[in-house]
Amino acid sequence: MKHLSRAYLILIFGILYIPILTLILFSFNSSNSTASFTGFSLEWYAELFASAETFIALRNSLILAVLSALISTVIGTAAAEGIYKMRSKFMKSAVNSVTNIPMMNPDIVTGMSMMLFFVAVAAIIGLEYESIGFTAMLISHTTFCLPYVILSVLPRINELGDSLSEAALDLGCTPIQAFFKVKLPNIMPGVLSGMIMAFTMSLDDFVISYFVGSSNFQTLPLLIYSMTKKKVTPDMYALSTLIIVTVFVLLVLSNIKSGKKLDAKKKGGK
Amino acid sequence: MKKRHSFMRSIAAAPHIFWSVLFIILPLLIVLYYAFTDASGAFSFENILSLTEYAPIFALSLELSIIATAICLVIGYPLAYIIAKAKPERQKLYIMLLMLPMWTNLLIRTYSIMAILDDGGILNTLLGTTMHIVGTKGAVIFGMVYDFLPYMVLPIYTCVSKIDKNMWEAASDLGCSPVKVMTKVILPLSMSGIISGVTMVLVPSISTFYISQKLGGGTFELIGDTIERQFVTGALNVGAAISLVMMILILLSLSVMNKFTDSDEGGIIV
Numbered sequence: 001m002k003h004l005s006r007a008y009l010i011l012i013f014g015i016l017y018i019p020i021l022t023l024i025l026f027s028f029n030s031s032n033s034t035a036s037f038t039g040f041s042l043e044w045y046a047e048l049f050a051s052a053e054t055f056i057a058l059r060n061s062l063i064l065a066v067l068s069a070l071i072s073t074v075i076g077t078a079a080a081e082g083i084y085k086m087r088s089k090f091m092k093s094a095v096n097s098v099t100n101i102p103m104m105n106p107d108i109v110t111g112m113s114m115m116l117f118f119v120a121v122a123a124i125i126g127l128e129y130e131s132i133g134f135t136a137m138l139i140s141h142t143t144f145c146l147p148y149v150i151l152s153v154l155p156r157i158n159e160l161g162d163s164l165s166e167a168a169l170d171l172g173c174t175p176i177q178a179f180f181k182v183k184l185p186n187i188m189p190g191v192l193s194g195m196i197m198a199f200t201m202s203l204d205d206f207v208i209s210y211f212v213g214s215s216n217f218q219t220l221p222l223l224i225y226s227m228t229k230k231k232v233t234p235d236m237y238a239l240s241t242l243i244i245v246t247v248f249v250l251l252v253l254s255n256i257k258s259g260k261k262l263d264a265k266k267k268g269g270k
Numbered sequence: 271m272k273k274r275h276s277f278m279r280s281i282a283a284a285p286h287i288f289w290s291v292l293f294i295i296l297p298l299l300i301v302l303y304y305a306f307t308d309a310s311g312a313f314s315f316e317n318i319l320s321l322t323e324y325a326p327i328f329a330l331s332l333e334l335s336i337i338a339t340a341i342c343l344v345i346g347y348p349l350a351y352i353i354a355k356a357k358p359e360r361q362k363l364y365i366m367l368l369m370l371p372m373w374t375n376l377l378i379r380t381y382s383i384m385a386i387l388d389d390g391g392i393l394n395t396l397l398g399t400t401m402h403i404v405g406t407k408g409a410v411i412f413g414m415v416y417d418f419l420p421y422m423v424l425p426i427y428t429c430v431s432k433i434d435k436n437m438w439e440a441a442s443d444l445g446c447s448p449v450k451v452m453t454k455v456i457l458p459l460s461m462s463g464i465i466s467g468v469t470m471v472l473v474p475s476i477s478t479f480y481i482s483q484k485l486g487g488g489t490f491e492l493i494g495d496t497i498e499r500q501f502v503t504g505a506l507n508v509g510a511a512i513s514l515v516m517m518i519l520i521l522l523s524l525s526v527m528n529k530f531t532d533s534d535e536g537g538i539i540v
Contacts, residue, residue, distance in 0.1 A: 012345065079283045079286030228381050240375075
């Protein structure tokens with residue numbers, strides 16, 4: 001049974017990883033063939049680094065991800081606190097269902113609805129769609145990030161309960177002080193993991209950006225899409241390899257960090 | 271007085287409610303508007319009525335995504351189960367191995383399988399064959415399974431690993447055979463994980479357009495491709511009508527599925 005489990009794990013992880021590993025291998029190919037490996041070279045990386053387009057797309061993606069993560073974290077954390085305090089059950093569930101719409105809906109529908117909305121907005125304020133391109137993108141990304149922030153903060157607030165902030169109020173804090181000095185530090189892990197999730201969701205998004213975006217604001221996934229639309233060139237392999245390696249490093253780092261925390265907790269317990 | 275008080279308590283949610291109304295509900299209303307008007311803005315049922323010609327595409331998308339979801343479940347459940355039963359350090363490693371492809375952009379993953387399965391691709395070159403895989407239904411289903419398998423495994427894993435270890439022992443002490451332990455105890459207890467897994471695979475599969483574009487080789491069209499084509503050609507009214515129908519179908523089936531589980535943790539992972 002044990003051997004069978006192990007064989008099964010190897011088989012499935014093998015299938016999951018073979019395409020990714022071949023892609024990494026072929027990014028070092030000396031010819032531009034994507035089928036046979038003719039020798040090691042870094043020319044695709046050189047070509048990639050020589051293109052300004054890649055850097056602009058990377059910069060755009062990062063700006064967008066940082067801003068939408070920050071905005072959605074602020075609005076989302078406040079929202080979680082507000083939802084927690086809502087007395088009316090109906091109101092609570094109404095807000096929750098609306099919040100979850102972008103998460104439940106297929107991305108393509110969210111993208112379509114956002115695009116139509118911004119086309120209408122541009123027409124009403126009398127501007128070209130291109131000139132509100134970045135704002136449209138930022139608003140869309142913030143919107144689909146919000147539910148992830150709320151869903152990671154709300155359980156923390158529920159868990160924490162009211163007693164701490166009531167104590168703070170009794171000791172003379174204003175409600176605002178009680179929130180920032182007492183509650184917020186306690187729910188910080190939830191806030192941070194919501195922010196990280198929002199950041200990665202924004203960085204990774206293709207479908208919604210594809211619908212909402214305009215030609216003057218290209219993100220990394222949009223660049224990859226336009227690269228794969230034409231005939232295959234290995235510089236796209238090089239770009240993908242860099243992205244995969246970055247993701248891998250981030251994953252390992254976050255795991256080491258949480259591992260350390262776990263160890264510290266264990267030690268503290270003893 | 272009391273009413274005002276209870277409103278003030280949840281004032282923190284106000285920016286979020288404002289944001290949701292403006293950027294979630296309003297865009298959906300605009301989709302509704304577009305779906306029921308023609309290009310000149312006059313009220314018309316034409317877009318909705320013209321949807322009958324897309325019925326075969328709807329059916330095909332449904333067929334392929336249901337098959338892909340079923341395969342994900344059959345492959346993913348044992349995988350999640352094996353991971354959940356492994357030693358804690360091992361579990362961490364396996365989950366990380368599962369997250370890496372998940373965090374890698376979908377475009378890259380899809381593209382990497384295309385490079386392998388393509389007519390002049392790696393598989394055919396290695397085997398010296400001329401198999402025609404890209405452009406078949408099988409290739410599209412494979413792409414969906416490959417891309418979305420981690421979304422099936424993670425929620426099931428979370429669910430199975432939370433099941434009290436004593437459950438197994440209690441059931442077998444009371445005379446259940448291993449098969450019965452599985453079908454009568456473990457499977458029902460992991461139902462909420464299965465349902466969120468199914469949702470998280472079905473929704474993106476049914477609405478994908480990149481997978482079918484790359485691995486379908488342009489030979490057939492899924493509903494996502496249809497929406498994307500209306501978007502590219504500027505036939506926004508028809509695109510809105512298809513999006514509307516798809517959204518209603520998906521939200522309906524999700525609410526039906528959610529009836530089967532009373533857990534409110536939903537499909538959130540990471």
